[in-house]
Amino acid sequence: MPETSRRGLLFGTAAVSAGALLTACTSNEPKKTEPAGNSAPADDKPGKAVTIGFAGPQADHGWLNAINVNAKSRAETYSDVTLEITEGSNDTAAQIGQVKTLINKKVDVLVILPADGKALTQVGLEAMKAGIPVVNLDRIFASPQAYRCWVGGDNYGMGLNAGHYIGEQLKDKPNAKVVELAGIDNLELTQQRSQGFADALKNYSNIKLVARQAADFTVESGQAKMAQLLQAQKQFDALWNHDDDQGVGALRAIKQAGRDEFIMVGGAGAKSAMDAIKADNSVIKATVLYPPTMAASAIDLARALGQSKGISGLSEMEIPTSLTLYSAVVTKDNIDQYLPTGFN
Amino acid sequence: MTQPAPSAQHNGPDKGTIAAPSDTPPSKSGGGMPALGLRLDVRILSLLGVLAVLVLVGGITEPDAFLDTGNLQLILTQASVIGVVTVGMTFVIISGGIDLSVGAMVALASVWATTLATQEYGFAGIAFTAVLVGLVAGLVNGVLIAYGNMVPFIATLAMLASARGLALQITDGKTQIVTVDSVLDLGLPDSYILGIPPLVIMFAVVTIIGWLILNRTTFGRRTVAVGGNAEAARLAGIDVRRQRLYLYLLSGLCCGIAAFMLIVLAGSGQNTNGNLYELDAIAAAIIGGTLLSGGRGTIVGSVLGVLIFTTITNIFALNNLQSDVQQIAKGAIIVAAVLVQGRTMRGRET
Numbered sequence: 001m002p003e004t005s006r007r008g009l010l011f012g013t014a015a016v017s018a019g020a021l022l023t024a025c026t027s028n029e030p031k032k033t034e035p036a037g038n039s040a041p042a043d044d045k046p047g048k049a050v051t052i053g054f055a056g057p058q059a060d061h062g063w064l065n066a067i068n069v070n071a072k073s074r075a076e077t078y079s080d081v082t083l084e085i086t087e088g089s090n091d092t093a094a095q096i097g098q099v100k101t102l103i104n105k106k107v108d109v110l111v112i113l114p115a116d117g118k119a120l121t122q123v124g125l126e127a128m129k130a131g132i133p134v135v136n137l138d139r140i141f142a143s144p145q146a147y148r149c150w151v152g153g154d155n156y157g158m159g160l161n162a163g164h165y166i167g168e169q170l171k172d173k174p175n176a177k178v179v180e181l182a183g184i185d186n187l188e189l190t191q192q193r194s195q196g197f198a199d200a201l202k203n204y205s206n207i208k209l210v211a212r213q214a215a216d217f218t219v220e221s222g223q224a225k226m227a228q229l230l231q232a233q234k235q236f237d238a239l240w241n242h243d244d245d246q247g248v249g250a251l252r253a254i255k256q257a258g259r260d261e262f263i264m265v266g267g268a269g270a271k272s273a274m275d276a277i278k279a280d281n282s283v284i285k286a287t288v289l290y291p292p293t294m295a296a297s298a299i300d301l302a303r304a305l306g307q308s309k310g311i312s313g314l315s316e317m318e319i320p321t322s323l324t325l326y327s328a329v330v331t332k333d334n335i336d337q338y339l340p341t342g343f344n
Numbered sequence: 345m346t347q348p349a350p351s352a353q354h355n356g357p358d359k360g361t362i363a364a365p366s367d368t369p370p371s372k373s374g375g376g377m378p379a380l381g382l383r384l385d386v387r388i389l390s391l392l393g394v395l396a397v398l399v400l401v402g403g404i405t406e407p408d409a410f411l412d413t414g415n416l417q418l419i420l421t422q423a424s425v426i427g428v429v430t431v432g433m434t435f436v437i438i439s440g441g442i443d444l445s446v447g448a449m450v451a452l453a454s455v456w457a458t459t460l461a462t463q464e465y466g467f468a469g470i471a472f473t474a475v476l477v478g479l480v481a482g483l484v485n486g487v488l489i490a491y492g493n494m495v496p497f498i499a500t501l502a503m504l505a506s507a508r509g510l511a512l513q514i515t516d517g518k519t520q521i522v523t524v525d526s527v528l529d530l531g532l533p534d535s536y537i538l539g540i541p542p543l544v545i546m547f548a549v550v551t552i553i554g555w556l557i558l559n560r561t562t563f564g565r566r567t568v569a570v571g572g573n574a575e576a577a578r579l580a581g582i583d584v585r586r587q588r589l590y591l592y593l594l595s596g597l598c599c600g601i602a603a604f605m606l607i608v609l610a611g612s613g614q615n616t617n618g619n620l621y622e623l624d625a626i627a628a629a630i631i632g633g634t635l636l637s638g639g640r641g642t643i644v645g646s647v648l649g650v651l652i653f654t655t656i657t658n659i660f661a662l663n664n665l666q667s668d669v670q671q672i673a674k675g676a677i678i679v680a681a682v683l684v685q686g687r688t689m690r691g692r693e694t
Contacts, residue, residue, distance in 0.1 A: 058512075059512075059516075059517035060512055060517055060615055060616060061517060061616070062517060062518055062519055064517060065516060065517030065518060068517075185666065185667040185668065186667075211664045212664065212666070213661055213664070213666075214666065214667045216616075216619065217616075218614060218616040218617070218619065219519055219610045219611075219612045219614045219616075219617070220606065220609075220610050220614065220616065220617050220618075220619070221619075222610075223609060223610045223611075224422060225661065227418055227421075227422070228418070228657070228658060228661030228662065229661065231409055231412070231414060231415050231418050231658075231661075231662065232406070232409050232661060232662045232663075232664065234408075234409070245519055245614075248519055248521060248610075248611065248612055249610050249611075249612070252531070252609075252610055252611040252612075255532065256531055256532055256533065257414075258533060270519075272519070272521060344518045344519070
């Protein structure tokens with residue numbers, strides 16, 4: 001792990017999620033390759049001044065708040081970057097207005113995490129036509145013409161890795177039962193997570209998904225839905241919970257029901273979940289990452305775009321069109337490596 | 345239905361308003377108010393019928409999981425938080441008002457009560473702060489409506505927005521986890537009294553007090569009178585403004601109590617707490633027979649409304665139905681329950 005951390009969060013991040021890819025964007029000099037583990041965030045040498053416009057959704061959730069924090073603190077590490085950040089909104093019309101304002105302000109590069117990717121596509125196209133490159137963060141636009149570069153998490157991979165982890169833990173257990181506490185059901189990302197999970201479990205014929213309920217990514221809904229699931233399933237072997245925020249409520253319901261016969265795998269990588277994994281005194285044994293550090297990476301990429309640079313460590317002359325983060329499984333064995341990236 | 349006097353169709357147990365001397369008991373039930381005053385009128389009976397059907401459905405589809413002490417405890421616990429909010433809401437709606445800010449007040453009270461500073465003072469600090477924040481928010485609503493002459497819909501809508509905003513600001517989008525054991529323990533089976541979770545006892549106490557206030561006090565009669573006809577109530581000597589102020593204060597108080605209960609239940613404060621409680625509480629009150637136009641309503645009906653909703657949710661989850669099916673079925677059941685009520689009501693008002 002980076003011993004040089006000014007901000008453990010940021011550097012830990014770089015190490016964790018994307019290694020060299022995300023770390024530096026000085027130039028296309030391949031010789032700058034460094035081992036992923038101890039790489040600094042990027043080329044700290046000041047270059048051309050870049051103004052980055054950042055428009056994200058309302059930070060009413062731990063992960064979304066971490067996105068904002070990551071973007072801001074990464075921007076602060078660059079003396080040549082000015083961040084124009086808009087007030088987050090979950091209202092599509094309001095967010096379109098905010099992006100338009102940033103276009104009118106003639107920022108050099110835009111980073112947009114749309115509340116709804118499809119709905120914001122049009123304004124992404126508008127920015128690109130106005131000559132402002134767009135870094136599309138996480139929730140993807142409907143048209144590739146609407147962004148220069150996409151960086152985001154792997155929802156399908158999250159489900160897949162959670163499924164494989166659970167599969168490996170239970171592979172010797174006949175007639176194993178698995179329960180899924182999903183996120184908001186009308187979000188595409190929830191369907192992707194569930195699909196990945198189901199596909200992974202297909203590799204293990206002894207395991208059956210016996211129940212699935214959707215919560216709302218909130219502690220309250222997590223507690224309520226988990227309490228019901230526990231009542232419905234008197235005995236099972238593993239639980240996959242899509243989101244660590246609702247996991248706080250789910251863990252509470254599990255404690256209230258006095259149950260401990262199963263293992264629980266969380267999702268996203270909240271600090272509370274990681275602390276619980278490290279303490280190893282509850283059912284939660286792992287969490288599958290969906291790193292908010294992607295916001296810091298988006299700032300790196302936006303800066304590189306503004307300064308017309310590539311990414312060091314890659315032979316390419318330009319930054320890539322898309323970067324998908326890896327949904328690592330964090331367990332007690334590797335918790336110390338990932339703990340700095342846990343968000344509140 | 346013609347309404348010669350606003351409260352002529354007020355058949356609930358809360359009869360005999362000051363402002364409506366024309367209020368005569370409905371012919372069917374005659375003068376025989378049972379001593380308890382808890383008259384099992386047709387409306388209440390039809391709600392009990394709906395509940396009985398639900399229990400039957402639950403018992404048939406999932407006999408092992410549904411008919412189980414743990415499940416009964418679960419249903420009642422899950423009804424508790426929203427139930428307390430609904431009791432306050434029932435008073436407000438009976439008075440002809442509406443409180444759209446209940447969910448936001450629960451959120452604000454729960455996050456304020458779970459800040460690190462508040463948690464330092466332990467159980468008392470959390471409970472006191474939750475109730476105080478609820479009271480203050482309710483006071484603001486009440487002053488705006490009673491003395492600022494604002495329409496309740498607008499005033500409480502404004503409170504909804506600002507309380508949610510403030511809750512978000514306080515938490516900064518983070519989940520505030522409670523570390524005070526005395527609070528957390530209240531939600532664990534060890535603290536059940538004769539098998540009854542403390543949250544359920546709190547819910548029962550609030551319900552009984554609410555029932556007593558509505559049916560056995562001048563305050564209750566005034567509430568019904570204001571909702572039946574505010575002008576008549578004023579002419580009858582009721583300080584309508586002060587009454588309204590108290591009612592929104594009461595709703596805020598219920599939200600403060602509910603926030604504390606939610607903290608016990610979920611073990612944390614989050615700005616998303618109490619999401620859509622306003623709709624659930626209004627729906628439960630309406631299903632329970634409270635008139636949205638005011639002047640009529642019962643606490644028992646509202647509580648049955650809450651229990652019906654919670655039982656439905658429970659049955660859906662036990663049968664592993666997905667969210668889309670749950671929502672459709674929930675909507676259908678609301679319509680069915682209200683239709684059945686309308687039918688029975690027409691039947692008795694010939």
